Amino acid sequence: xxxxxxxxxxxxxxxxxxxxxxxxxxxxxxxxxxxxxxxxxxxxxxxxxxxxxxxxxxxxxxxxxxxxxxxxxxxxxxxxxxxxxxxxxxxxxxxxxxxxxxxxxxxxxxxxxxxxxxxxxxx
Numbered sequence: 001x002x003x004x005x006x007x008x009x010x011x012x013x014x015x016x017x018x019x020x021x022x023x024x025x026x027x028x029x030x031x032x033x034x035x036x037x038x039x040x041x042x043x044x045x046x047x048x049x050x051x052x053x054x055x056x057x058x059x060x061x062x063x064x065x066x067x068x069x070x071x072x073x074x075x076x077x078x079x080x081x082x083x084x085x086x087x088x089x090x091x092x093x094x095x096x097x098x099x100x101x102x103x104x105x106x107x108x109x110x111x112x113x114x115x116x117x118x119x120x121x122x123x
Contacts (some may be wrong), residue, residue, distance in 0.1 A: 012072065012073075012074065013045065013048075013051065013052065013057075013071055013072065014045060014046055014047060014048035015048075016070070016071055017045055017046050017060070017071070018046045020064050020066060020071075021046075021064065024064055024065070026063075026064075028042045028043060028046070029042075031060070031063060031064075034059075034063045035056065035059035035060055035063055036059070037056065041056075045060075057071060057072075
C-alpha cells in the first residue's frame with residue numbers, strides 16, 4: 001500500500017514538472033544547473049522513476065516560481081469538502097471577534113485530535 005501511495009505522488013510530480021519547466025522556457029539542463037543537480041536526476045524526476053528530496057523540491061519550486069504544494073498536490077486535495085466549504089463561508093460572514101473564537105475552537109480540536117492520534121500510535 002505504501003508503495004502505491006508513493007508511486008501516485010511520484011507520478012503527480014512527474015506529470016507536473018515537465019510542463020511547468022517548459023512553460024518557464026527552461027531545458028532539463030537549465031533546470032538542473034539552476035538547482036545544482038545533474039541533468040540525469042531531472043530526467044528521473046520527470047519520468048517518475050525518482051522522487052525529489054525535500055531540498056530538491058524546494059529548489060525546483062523556487063526556480064519555477066511555484067509553490068511546493070502545486071508540485072505535490074492535486075488542487076482538490078487542498079480544498080475543504082463541500083460541507084466544510086459552506087461552513088467556512090458562513091464563518092467568514094461573522095464579525096471578526098466571533099471568527100477568532102471559531103478559529104481558536106478549531107485549532108484546539110485539531111491539536112486534541114493530533115495528540116490522540118499520535119498517542120494511539122505509540123501504544
